[in-house]
Amino acid sequence: MPLVRIDIVKGKSKEYKKNLLDSVHEALIEAFGIEDWDRFQRIVEIDRDDFEFPEGKTDNFMIIELTVFPGRTNEQKKDAIDKITNKISDRLSIAFTDIFIIFNEPPLENWGMGGTQKSTGKVYLVKPDLTFFDQYNDMMNEWCVSGTQIAPWFLNNPFNTLEEYAQFIKMLDMCEHSTSKSAYSTTTSYFVIDETGRLLGATSLRHYLTEDGFNTWGHIGYGIRPSERRKGYAVQSLKLMLEQAKAKNIKKVLIGVHEGNIASWKTVEKCGGVLENTVHVAGDDEAIRRYWIELN
Numbered sequence: 001m002p003l004v005r006i007d008i009v010k011g012k013s014k015e016y017k018k019n020l021l022d023s024v025h026e027a028l029i030e031a032f033g034i035e036d037w038d039r040f041q042r043i044v045e046i047d048r049d050d051f052e053f054p055e056g057k058t059d060n061f062m063i064i065e066l067t068v069f070p071g072r073t074n075e076q077k078k079d080a081i082d083k084i085t086n087k088i089s090d091r092l093s094i095a096f097t098d099i100f101i102i103f104n105e106p107p108l109e110n111w112g113m114g115g116t117q118k119s120t121g122k123v124y125l126v127k128p129d130l131t132f133f134d135q136y137n138d139m140m141n142e143w144c145v146s147g148t149q150i151a152p153w154f155l156n157n158p159f160n161t162l163e164e165y166a167q168f169i170k171m172l173d174m175c176e177h178s179t180s181k182s183a184y185s186t187t188t189s190y191f192v193i194d195e196t197g198r199l200l201g202a203t204s205l206r207h208y209l210t211e212d213g214f215n216t217w218g219h220i221g222y223g224i225r226p227s228e229r230r231k232g233y234a235v236q237s238l239k240l241m242l243e244q245a246k247a248k249n250i251k252k253v254l255i256g257v258h259e260g261n262i263a264s265w266k267t268v269e270k271c272g273g274v275l276e277n278t279v280h281v282a283g284d285d286e287a288i289r290r291y292w293i294e295l296n
């Protein structure tokens with residue numbers, strides 16, 4: 001649902017304006033895969049006297065604002081910028097320096113369409129299954145490109161085939177239901193989604209603490225994909241996980257976070273975490289903050 005607004009200097013022909021709108025629309029079909037009907041565009045014509053822009057630009061200068069649903073990857077946006085610029089430049093002989101493009105990505109709860117709010121901004125926990133294959137790969141591609149820490153433990157690189165992904169789903173199921181004694185606790189893993197089913201991140205709950213678990217990372221791990229951070233999703237996910245822990249009769253949840261991971265320890269503190277201590281473990285340069293959360 002891209003909403004396109006193009007500000008131009010007044011005085012262009014009808015044909016020029018049609019070409020401009022068509023160029024942007026075709027570029028979005030190619031780069032974002034939108035449908036042909038999905039076209040909400042307007043041109044705003046401004047008297048030259050009312051339109052200030054720096055020297056060096058010509059009267060062909062334009063600002064193209066695209067308001068879109070959040071979640072497109074950096075590659076898709078780069079592709080859209082390249083395609084829009086090239087098409088306009090080719091068809092209307094406009095210099096690249098006269099074309100400015102900006103994407104706005106308001107969260108889904110800010111969209112009201114046909115009297116309905118697009119999303120309430122709520123998140124949900126679901127068990128990972130085969131239907132998430134494409135979304136999982138998309139999320140992990142985004143995560144790997146960002147270079148940020150990947151957590152919880154079960155997230156990994158994208159899978160090449162559905163068969164490999166199916167093995168991963170099977171492994172998660174075994175981790176939850178295994179009865180064999182091992183160095184690791186049994187663990188329940190969840191994907192975090194919004195109400196449209198978009199994959200936002202993941203979280204996991206260890207059912208009990210092993211000695212290592214007690215000394216370091218505790219019961220719960222979580223992570224939110226880079227494009228969806230700072231929207232309160234980690235806090236919401238952790239609150240839902242605390243309910244899961246309660247349902248398993250866990251009275252006190254331990255969570256360990258790296259000292260430098262401010263976003264993570266703020267998340268724990270917002271969910272009632274009380275700092276017990278800071279520990280150093282062999283092989284890890286960074287100290288770990290250990291937090292307890294009492295479950296009533």
Ligand SMILES: CC(C)(COP(=O)(O)OP(=O)(O)OC[C@H]1O[C@@H](n2cnc3c(N)ncnc32)[C@H](O)[C@@H]1OP(=O)(O)O)[C@@H](O)C(=O)NCCC(=O)NCCS
Nearest residue numbers: 149151222223224229230231232233234235263264266267
């Ligand atoms: C840690 C992580 C899960 C936070 O996810 P998020 O959805 O952005 O977090 P939220 O939006 O719920 O924000 C939680 C708090 O952290 C703060 N915060 C988020 N990102 C921040 C940042 N980069 N710097 C400082 N504070 C930050 C938020 O402002 C909020 O605090 P506030 O409400 O007091 O302002 C996310 O950054 C992530 O996935 N990181 C990589 C994986 C990871 O480190 N997981 C934790 C391992 S223990």
